[in-house]
Amino acid sequence: MSAPAPVTVALATLGCKLNQVETQEVQTLLEAGGYRAVPFDGPAQVYVINTCTVTGKADFSDRQMIRRAIARNPRALVVVTGCYAQTDPEAVARIPGVDLIVGNQEKYRLVELLDSFTKRREPAVRVGDISMAREVPAVPVTNLSGRSRAFVKIQDGCQHRCAFCIVPYARGPSRSQEPKRVVDQIHQLVESGYREVVLTGVDMGHYGWDLAPRTTLAALLRLILAEVAGLGRLRLSSILPAYFTPELTEVITASPTVAPHLHIPLQSGSDRILRLMRRPYNTRIYRSLLEKLAEAIPDLGLGTDLIVGFPGENAAEFQATCDLIQALPFSYLHVFSYSDRKGTEATRLPGHLPPQLIAQRSKILRQLGRTKSLAFRQRLVGRPGEVVVLESRDRATGFLVGLTGNYVEVLFDGPDSLMREFVTVAVTGVDGGLTWGALAT
Numbered sequence: 504m505s506a507p508a509p510v511t512v513a514l515a516t517l518g519c520k521l522n523q524v525e526t527q528e529v530q531t532l533l534e535a536g537g538y539r540a541v542p543f544d545g546p547a548q549v550y551v552i553n554t555c556t557v558t559g560k561a562d563f564s565d566r567q568m569i570r571r572a573i574a575r576n577p578r579a580l581v582v583v584t585g586c587y588a589q590t591d592p593e594a595v596a597r598i599p600g601v602d603l604i605v606g607n608q609e610k611y612r613l614v615e616l617l618d619s620f621t622k623r624r625e626p627a628v629r630v631g632d633i634s635m636a637r638e639v640p641a642v643p644v645t646n647l648s649g650r651s652r653a654f655v656k657i658q659d660g661c662q663h664r665c666a667f668c669i670v671p672y673a674r675g676p677s678r679s680q681e682p683k684r685v686v687d688q689i690h691q692l693v694e695s696g697y698r699e700v701v702l703t704g705v706d707m708g709h710y711g712w713d714l715a716p717r718t719t720l721a722a723l724l725r726l727i728l729a730e731v732a733g734l735g736r737l738r739l740s741s742i743l744p745a746y747f748t749p750e751l752t753e754v755i756t757a758s759p760t761v762a763p764h765l766h767i768p769l770q771s772g773s774d775r776i777l778r779l780m781r782r783p784y785n786t787r788i789y790r791s792l793l794e795k796l797a798e799a800i801p802d803l804g805l806g807t808d809l810i811v812g813f814p815g816e817n818a819a820e821f822q823a824t825c826d827l828i829q830a831l832p833f834s835y836l837h838v839f840s841y842s843d844r845k846g847t848e849a850t851r852l853p854g855h856l857p858p859q860l861i862a863q864r865s866k867i868l869r870q871l872g873r874t875k876s877l878a879f880r881q882r883l884v885g886r887p888g889e890v891v892v893l894e895s896r897d898r899a900t901g902f903l904v905g906l907t908g909n910y911v912e913v914l915f916d917g918p919d920s921l922m923r924e925f926v927t928v929a930v931t932g933v934d935g936g937l938t939w940g941a942l943a944t
């Protein structure tokens with residue numbers, strides 16, 4: 504008698520890179536548990552939706568994705584996990600067709616939860632108290648080759664309490680992965696052929712404070728650079744300004760392996776709004792840090808996050824944000840329209856702005872972002888630089904896509920054999936949001 508066919512599972516991710524890493528980890532665990540992963544847009548016996556809840560819009564997208572899975576196969580088992588499931592399991596449970604709601608820590612036990620699961624009329628909720636989480640689960644890395652860039656989760660959770668942010672409720676206190684585990688994982692990734700590794704976390708600058716012995720992000724970077732031979736490029740994701748100690752700045756600026764790209768969230772250019780937001784810096788600190796970094800790192804790709812329309816933001820305060828953005832050497836902006844997140848301090852603040860005004864201000868900042876990006880990319884024209892070639896071509900043009908160290912995607916002509924390689928490309932021109940290049944000979 505032949506063995507029964509493995510149960511098919513389709514996974515979808517919403518939100519940040521960290522969530523993408525976690526979906527990948529959950530998939531690895533499910534495959535090790537005998538499930539077969541299939542594309543999300545086709546039929547499957549189990550659907551897993553790993554949700555995000557950073558804004559009201561994210562919740563909306565989560566619900567759309569959940570409904571899409573239910574419509575695709577009404578007999579399938581529908582599992583909802585991630586930050587929306589963690590913070591508002593009741594809202595998820597109200598969606599007809601959801602079977603199992605799983606918290607951010609519990610998703611690492613999904614195989615066991617599925618094994619003991621029987622479909623009922625009401626959804627089962629397996630969401631624990633995330634404030635008790637103390638570890639970053641480590642999932643063995645397998646089946647990794649075939650891609651150019653890998654994301655490695657070194658930290659989870661956040662110990663800050665920014666007034667607008669629901670993330671600490673979704674992800675719990677700050678906790679770090681052991682340095683040795685991080686190094687081992689990067690070793691394996693490099694051996695599997697990955698060219699670029701991106702370190703990720705919720706509050707990555709806080710790395711190591713909870714470990715015994717205590718350590719720092721700077722020390723971890725030094726260790727990776729010293730221990731992992733053959734690592735092409737190491738990129739850092741978002742870091743708060745306060746974490747840029749002289750030691751961290753030194754390791755970032757001194758190593759040619761660390762990508763010249765930093766993402767340093769600002770949120771507002773008004774000190775009063777930053778105080779209301781409970782952000783741990785002011786515009787003077789922010790400005791002087793960025794000026795110092797831009798001076799130390801040539802052609803630094805510099806990104807930031809901005810929240811538009813925080814309660815009480817007046818016209819002058821919004822203008823202060825625009826002026827600060829204008830004055831600093833950003834290469835791209837991530838603009839978020841403020842939306843109330845359940846249970847956060849900002850929901851109780853006076854002076855909520857009408858949605859039309861928030862939309863209008865967001866549009867102005869997004870336009871400023873496009874202008875800054877264009878100016879940054881224009882400066883690169885005529886100059887050769889090393890790019891890692893991504894594993895798929897640009898859909899619209901059919902060209903290869905090379906990612907520069909300073910985080911610009913350059914489109915250029917070349918054979919498939921260059922995919923996942925480092926090559927030198929000269930930027931030949933920019934055209935709106937696109938950047939064109941040619942292989943340097």
Ligand code: SF4
Pocket residue numbers: 661662663664665668669670671705706
């Ligand atoms: S630093 Fe603030 S905005 Fe960032 S995750 Fe922590 S609480 Fe949220």
